[in-house]
Amino acid sequence: MRRTLFAAFFLLAAISMGACAYASTTVKVPPAPAYKPTSPIPITVGLVVNEAAGVESQGRSRTKAKSTYGPLIAAELKKLQVFKGIVYPYEKGAAADVVLLLDIKGKWEYFNAERQPYDTWAGDSVAHYAEGTHDVKVIMTVGGRRIINDSIPVKSRSRYSGQDYDLVANTLNQAQASRIAITLANFLQGKQDHIMAQVQTAGNTSPNAAPSGAQAEVKGGQPGAKTKTTEKLRELEELHSSGVLSDQDFSRAKNRLIQMQKLEDLYKSGVLTEQEYNRARARVSGR
Numbered sequence: 001m002r003r004t005l006f007a008a009f010f011l012l013a014a015i016s017m018g019a020c021a022y023a024s025t026t027v028k029v030p031p032a033p034a035y036k037p038t039s040p041i042p043i044t045v046g047l048v049v050n051e052a053a054g055v056e057s058q059g060r061s062r063t064k065a066k067s068t069y070g071p072l073i074a075a076e077l078k079k080l081q082v083f084k085g086i087v088y089p090y091e092k093g094a095a096a097d098v099v100l101l102l103d104i105k106g107k108w109e110y111f112n113a114e115r116q117p118y119d120t121w122a123g124d125s126v127a128h129y130a131e132g133t134h135d136v137k138v139i140m141t142v143g144g145r146r147i148i149n150d151s152i153p154v155k156s157r158s159r160y161s162g163q164d165y166d167l168v169a170n171t172l173n174q175a176q177a178s179r180i181a182i183t184l185a186n187f188l189q190g191k192q193d194h195i196m197a198q199v200q201t202a203g204n205t206s207p208n209a210a211p212s213g214a215q216a217e218v219k220g221g222q223p224g225a226k227t228k229t230t231e232k233l234r235e236l237e238e239l240h241s242s243g244v245l246s247d248q249d250f251s252r253a254k255n256r257l258i259q260m261q262k263l264e265d266l267y268k269s270g271v272l273t274e275q276e277y278n279r280a281r282a283r284v285s286g287r
Contacts (some may be wrong), residue, residue: 025162029175035182038079044201046090047074052105055134056173059166069104072177073184077079097144097199104180106134106154108172130158130168132176138184142163145203146166146194146268154180154188176194229261259284 049070056068074088087094111129133155140148156179160168188195233254240250260281267277 012109015061025160025167026157026162027171027224029158029170029171030156032175032178033182033186035080035185037080037082037185038192040084041188042084043195043196044085044087044095045083046094046096046099047077047088048090048099048101049073049088050101050103050207052103054107055104057108057130057132057169057176059169061165068173069180070102070175072174073102073181076144076178076181077185080181080185082188098140098147098195101137101139101141102180103132103137103139105137106132108132128160130160130172132156132172134160134176134180136180136184138187142198144268145198145202147198148191149274152183154183216271220260232257256284 022044022209043233047070051069070089074086077083078086087096090096090099113132136152136154138148138150138152139146154176156176158172158175160171162168235251236245236250239245241245245253263272263277263280263284266272267274272280
C-alpha cells in the first residue's frame, strides 16, 4: 500500500512538473524592422508564394500545411497597406495590375546555450536558440513582362525555453513571415516609381483591369513574345514556299525559333535565371 502511495505521489509530481514546463514555454523574437510607408502603391497585386521544403519551423506534430508563410505574408502586406489591393492566392482570371511571385528558400536551425547545434527539437527551462535564414526571390511582372527580378535575405535569431514545441514553431513562423513582409514592403516602396512607370507603359493604369499576360506569367509565357514568334514563323514559311529556304533549312530554323520561345517563357516565368537563360540561348543558337 505504501509503495502504491509513493508511486502515485511521484507520478503526480512528474505530471505536475511536466505541465509546468509545458505551460512556462517562452519565446523571445527580435523586433521587426521599421516600416515607414509614404502611401500605398496604387495598384492591385496578384500574389503567388512558393515555399521550398523545410522553410518553416515545425513543432511536435510535425505537420506542414500546403502554404504557411503565404497566408501570413499576405495578411501582413494587407495590414501594412503596401498596395491598393492584394489578390491572394492569385488564380487565373483574377483582376490584377501586376503579378508578384515570392519564391522562399531557407531553414531553421536550433542550438543549445553553448551554441551547439541540435539534430532534433529540445526544450527545458534552459534557454535555447533558433536561427532562421531565408532567401526570398522577388519577381514582379506586368503584362507578362518581368519588371523586377531580385532576392532579399531575411535572417532572425530567437531564444526559447520550455517544451511547447508547437507554440515555439508558430511564434517563430509568425515572426519570420512578418519580417519577410516588412523587408519586402521596404524594398518595393523603394521601387515604387519604377513599378508605376512600368505599369503605365503597359497600359495597365486601372487597378481593376487584369493584364493580358499576368496569368501567362504564372504558368509560363508571354503573349507579346508569342505574337512575334508567330510573325517570324510566317516569314520563314514564306521564304520556304518561295524556295529561298530548303526543307532542311526551314525545319532547322523553325525548331530553333520554337526552342528560343520556350526558353523565353521559362525565363519570364522565373524558372530560369538570367545567366541560365543566356547560356541556353547561346547553346540553341550555336554560339
